[in-house]
Amino acid sequence: MLRLLLYMVLPLVAAWVGVSLALGRRRAVDAWRATWAVFKKEVKTYAIGPIPYLLVLLMTVVTTYYVFADGHYFLYRQANLGMLPFVLPYAFAVFVPALAMRTWSEEIRGETIESLMTSPVPVKSLVMGKFFAGLAIVAAGLLATAGVPITASVFGSPDPGPIWATYTGAVLMAGAFLALGLWLSSLTRNQIVAFLLAFTACFALVVLDSNTGFLAGTEVARTLGNLSAAVRFRSIARGVVDLRDVAYFVSLIAFFLYLNVESIENRRHR
Amino acid sequence: MIEVTDLTKRYGSLTALDGVSFSVPKGQVVGFLGPNGAGKTTTMKILTGYLAPTSGSAYVAGMDVTADPLPVLKRIGYLPAGNPLYDELRVEESLAFAAELRGLRGAERDAAVDRSIEAVGLADRRRQTNGTLSTGYRQRVGLAQALLHEPEVLILDEPTSGLDPNQQQDMRQLIRDLGRERTVILSTHILPEVEAVCDRALIIHKGRLVADGRVEEIRASRRSSVSLVVRASLEAARTGFEGLAGVEAVEVAVAEGAPGYVSVRLVGSADRDLCERAAACAVRNGFGLARLSPETASLEEIFAELTSAAPAAEVALA
Numbered sequence: 001m002l003r004l005l006l007y008m009v010l011p012l013v014a015a016w017v018g019v020s021l022a023l024g025r026r027r028a029v030d031a032w033r034a035t036w037a038v039f040k041k042e043v044k045t046y047a048i049g050p051i052p053y054l055l056v057l058l059m060t061v062v063t064t065y066y067v068f069a070d071g072h073y074f075l076y077r078q079a080n081l082g083m084l085p086f087v088l089p090y091a092f093a094v095f096v097p098a099l100a101m102r103t104w105s106e107e108i109r110g111e112t113i114e115s116l117m118t119s120p121v122p123v124k125s126l127v128m129g130k131f132f133a134g135l136a137i138v139a140a141g142l143l144a145t146a147g148v149p150i151t152a153s154v155f156g157s158p159d160p161g162p163i164w165a166t167y168t169g170a171v172l173m174a175g176a177f178l179a180l181g182l183w184l185s186s187l188t189r190n191q192i193v194a195f196l197l198a199f200t201a202c203f204a205l206v207v208l209d210s211n212t213g214f215l216a217g218t219e220v221a222r223t224l225g226n227l228s229a230a231v232r233f234r235s236i237a238r239g240v241v242d243l244r245d246v247a248y249f250v251s252l253i254a255f256f257l258y259l260n261v262e263s264i265e266n267r268r269h270r
Numbered sequence: 271m272i273e274v275t276d277l278t279k280r281y282g283s284l285t286a287l288d289g290v291s292f293s294v295p296k297g298q299v300v301g302f303l304g305p306n307g308a309g310k311t312t313t314m315k316i317l318t319g320y321l322a323p324t325s326g327s328a329y330v331a332g333m334d335v336t337a338d339p340l341p342v343l344k345r346i347g348y349l350p351a352g353n354p355l356y357d358e359l360r361v362e363e364s365l366a367f368a369a370e371l372r373g374l375r376g377a378e379r380d381a382a383v384d385r386s387i388e389a390v391g392l393a394d395r396r397r398q399t400n401g402t403l404s405t406g407y408r409q410r411v412g413l414a415q416a417l418l419h420e421p422e423v424l425i426l427d428e429p430t431s432g433l434d435p436n437q438q439q440d441m442r443q444l445i446r447d448l449g450r451e452r453t454v455i456l457s458t459h460i461l462p463e464v465e466a467v468c469d470r471a472l473i474i475h476k477g478r479l480v481a482d483g484r485v486e487e488i489r490a491s492r493r494s495s496v497s498l499v500v501r502a503s504l505e506a507a508r509t510g511f512e513g514l515a516g517v518e519a520v521e522v523a524v525a526e527g528a529p530g531y532v533s534v535r536l537v538g539s540a541d542r543d544l545c546e547r548a549a550a551c552a553v554r555n556g557f558g559l560a561r562l563s564p565e566t567a568s569l570e571e572i573f574a575e576l577t578s579a580a581p582a583a584e585v586a587l588a
Contacts, residue, residue, distance in 0.1 A: 114315075118346075
């Protein structure tokens with residue numbers, strides 16, 4: 001439990017150290033205040049629109065269907081999350097890009113990005129604020145799947161380890177998809193283009209391990225599997241939090257957030 | 271306060287700014303004048319760090335904007351062209367967000383929002399969402415946003431565009447008031463606006479600075495004309511006005527719809543006495559004077575002249 005908490009706090013600490021080193025302490029405080037301001041504004045904007053509510057609704061419907069509807073869950077008589085770890089990667093490949101698509105595209109289309117970039121605030125803060133806001137909405141969507149562990153607890157006494165691990169892994173995976181989606185959203189003023197690009201990329205990350213056909217069992221298939229978000233996520237979801245799996249998601253997050261900052265900064269040099 | 275040296279900006283093969291240099295002392299209100307596409311907006315985007323110049327430097331308050339815009343931006347209030355706002359947020363919410371981005375928090379933030387709303391007269395609209403506001407009110411929200419952190423420098427890109435004449439008057443009054451203790455650069459393509467609000471005009475055309483000085487000075491350096499309608503024959507009118515001091519050319523024509531009258535156009539230096547002398551001349555010659563009106567060069571005419579032959583150095587007045 002403590003270790004899981006550590007994994008969730010770790011990226012935050014790393015980001016803090018990174019930003020502090022880059023900007024110096026005084027500016028780092030300003031930068032985090034700005035991040036908080038952007039976070040609040042983004043959450044507010046999400047809350048006005050229908051997206052988070054649709055996300056919760058869809059998460060509820062999808063998880064309920066895949067976990068309960070086919071009857072296996074009760075047939076196997078096991079107190080666990082059932083099919084949830086297998087459904088989540090696919091669900092996130094659709095929902096997270098849908099969440100991320102408007103984030104920068106709308107700012108670019110409405111030219112409000114000019115107000116943001118002419119505020120005395122580092123671009124890193126803008127990116128981080130948007131990232132954490134998206135993550136908060138995903139967390140709310142994950143809460144909608146709480147019915148599964150609750151059901152498990154009602155009918156049995158499930159092992160809490162894999163349940164917590166699944167949710168930690170889900171947040172990490174969502175973070176990676178979100179960072180990817182945010183970056184793609186910063187490349188276009190068209191939300192639909194942003195969505196399609198992000199969905200394609202996330203879907204590819206999820207299915208990298210499957211359908212390898214004649215490659216099955218070869219080194220190539222193993223490598224592809226190692227790069228698959230679904231494989232990494234299910235590995236965490238089993239309850240054994242391997243640092244390599246965490247590092248996989250954290251480095252994806254860091255990489256795409258970096259690209260995001262760069263693509264925004266580069267707008268100055270058009 | 272603002273020091274721009276040899277600023278050049280190219281977008282691909284298009285040169286938007288071509289070696290523009292000027293400086294603005296503290297407390298001056300400067301009008302940036304030019305037709306669409308002249309480079310006004312590009313200059314302002316560079317001054318606020320939104321765009322990096324291809325070459326040249328821009329200093330605001332002694333700091334290089336192009337190297338590190340953040341410290342400079344704390345001292346600049348900027349109203350971007352088109353006044354982009356978050357349509358889904360309420361006026362007070364969007365201002366609170368902007369205030370937080372400018373480092374204001376808690377009570378300080380709320381006070382800044384209240385003060386800005388008061389300053390631009392938005393009190394009765396503060397709970398409305400930006401998307402439901404009329405153009406005039408939107409423009410005020412944009413200006414309120416620029417005022418939140420009490421900046422020393424205001425950069426306003428077309429603050430009166432899209433406003434009706436009354437709203438334009440209000441906005442000009444507001445800018446005049448703000449200009450008392452701040453350095454202001456505003457852009458416009460309306461000449462009277464610059465005359466009404468600004469201490470000084472910078473005229474930019476095709477990415478080059480073509481004139482710099484007080485509006486009257488720029489105007490006075492151009493030729494102007496006086497037009498009259500008098501009761502006289504064509505010949506008499508021509509000989510009567512020819513040789514009048516300060517007149518370079520006399521154009522006469524039969525006045526339309528007024529038999530017996532001719533219209534006369536005297537082209538000459540923009541001398542205030544030219545009207546008086548023309549009137550006296552008409553009386554002296556016994557022409558019945560039906561109409562007399564001075565014609566000052568329009569902005570378009572000034573542009574036509576400024577951009578035809580004269581290099582910038584010859585018309586600079588400041």
